[in-house]
Amino acid sequence: MLKEGAVWALGCMSGTSLDGVDAALLKTDGRRILEFGEARYRPYTEEERAVIAQALGLWPGFPEVEAAAEVVETAHAALLSEFEDCDLIGFHGQTLAHDPRGYGTHQAGDGRVLAEVLQRPVVWDFRTSDVEMGGEGAPLAPFYHFACAKFMEAEGPVVFLNLGGVGNLTWVDPAFEAPEEEGALLAFDTGPANAPINDLVFQRRGLPFDEDGALAAQGEVDEDLVADFLEAAYFYRMPPKSLDRNDFPDVLERVAHLDDADAAATLTAICAASVARAMEHLPSQPIGVLVTGGGRKNPTLMAMLSVLLDVPVRPVEDAGFDGDMLEAQAFAFLAVRVARGLPTSCPNTTGVSMAIGGGQISAPEAAR
Ligand SMILES: Nc1ncnc2c1ncn2[C@@H]1O[C@H](COP(=O)(O)OP(=O)(O)OP(=O)(O)O)[C@@H](O)[C@H]1O
Ligand SMILES: CC(=O)N[C@H]1[C@@H]2OC[C@@H](O2)[C@@H](O)[C@@H]1O[C@H](C)C(=O)O
Numbered sequence: 001m002l003k004e005g006a007v008w009a010l011g012c013m014s015g016t017s018l019d020g021v022d023a024a025l026l027k028t029d030g031r032r033i034l035e036f037g038e039a040r041y042r043p044y045t046e047e048e049r050a051v052i053a054q055a056l057g058l059w060p061g062f063p064e065v066e067a068a069a070e071v072v073e074t075a076h077a078a079l080l081s082e083f084e085d086c087d088l089i090g091f092h093g094q095t096l097a098h099d100p101r102g103y104g105t106h107q108a109g110d111g112r113v114l115a116e117v118l119q120r121p122v123v124w125d126f127r128t129s130d131v132e133m134g135g136e137g138a139p140l141a142p143f144y145h146f147a148c149a150k151f152m153e154a155e156g157p158v159v160f161l162n163l164g165g166v167g168n169l170t171w172v173d174p175a176f177e178a179p180e181e182e183g184a185l186l187a188f189d190t191g192p193a194n195a196p197i198n199d200l201v202f203q204r205r206g207l208p209f210d211e212d213g214a215l216a217a218q219g220e221v222d223e224d225l226v227a228d229f230l231e232a233a234y235f236y237r238m239p240p241k242s243l244d245r246n247d248f249p250d251v252l253e254r255v256a257h258l259d260d261a262d263a264a265a266t267l268t269a270i271c272a273a274s275v276a277r278a279m280e281h282l283p284s285q286p287i288g289v290l291v292t293g294g295g296r297k298n299p300t301l302m303a304m305l306s307v308l309l310d311v312p313v314r315p316v317e318d319a320g321f322d323g324d325m326l327e328a329q330a331f332a333f334l335a336v337r338v339a340r341g342l343p344t345s346c347p348n349t350t351g352v353s354m355a356i357g358g359g360q361i362s363a364p365e366a367a368r
Pocket of ligand 1: 014015016017018019162163164165166167194195197198208209210211212213292293294295297298299327
């Protein structure tokens, strides 16, 4: 179905912080990054965000989930139709609930709908088969991080740290040759990242996030509270492991007695400390940590990470990448891998029993 060699894939991601949809074009053969293309962002309107938020934690069958799926499909169709052309679309959708050891994982949005609207083949539902095969279903960006490490010609193991609503990291050793699933990677979710900070400043100040970490910078960290938080069982589990956005439901209650600035500082420190704890699991010390996702724009968080980690902490821009679009590019890359029958996860990235390729491919009816 897909032509041979390198193709232009359009990847899109609607992340756990519910801010909007990122979409980016990537030229790739599913193994290497050949060229970066146009990228665009479409924020959700307040109404759209509210519809999605209503469905968080719910599973298919609830009317809230159907309503959220419609919002997700409409927003993606509007954004993706602004792009000139592509060979294939990688559509992540919006995670509403993630419980790999229980109910499974669910990303709202139907790839078949997008294939019809956009008249392009769409790869979607990337996580289900990994969970069915015993994996965590997340994180899935690691195979793309491997390609990024090769692209930047990293001189040793590097860590890609994504600070979105939830944090996740990939340790990758670019010295390995493909097949990369045989040891070049270790990946897992680190802990809560921006989601609790956003929730706090929204509750207390009606703001969407702590811009530039300004509020946290004025506060004092309650170190006992941070240490106590890190006693949660999740931080003692060996990776691979993954989180749902709401896996720490009491995190805001824990800071309820603190004033706004101290609470923001303490939640920011919880994010940094959980990353530091995660680094203890790595096979070897990386030469640096490259930070992607919105958290890299929070100088207070970046400063805390620099203090806690023994290696340089830099935004991915320092290595030539676009930290707002890395995840969208990852799903472009993964879409091509799915179409080519290449694996998208392996035991060291999701804990799946063997390297497997997830995802469904839906072609528009006229092309079938
Ligand atoms: N200037 C800034 N100062 C502080 N925080 C910021 C800034 N810009 C973005 N952020 C934070 O980054 C968040 C968005 O990050 P991002 O877009 O990486 O999340 P996401 O992709 O939805 O999440 P995930 O990777 O978990 O799916 C915002 O909600 C906010 O908390
Ligand atoms: C289930 C799910 O959607 N997980 C997301 C979420 O957001 C960050 C972290 O938790 C990561 O595990 C994952 O996203 C990235 C893109 C991934 O799969 O690599």
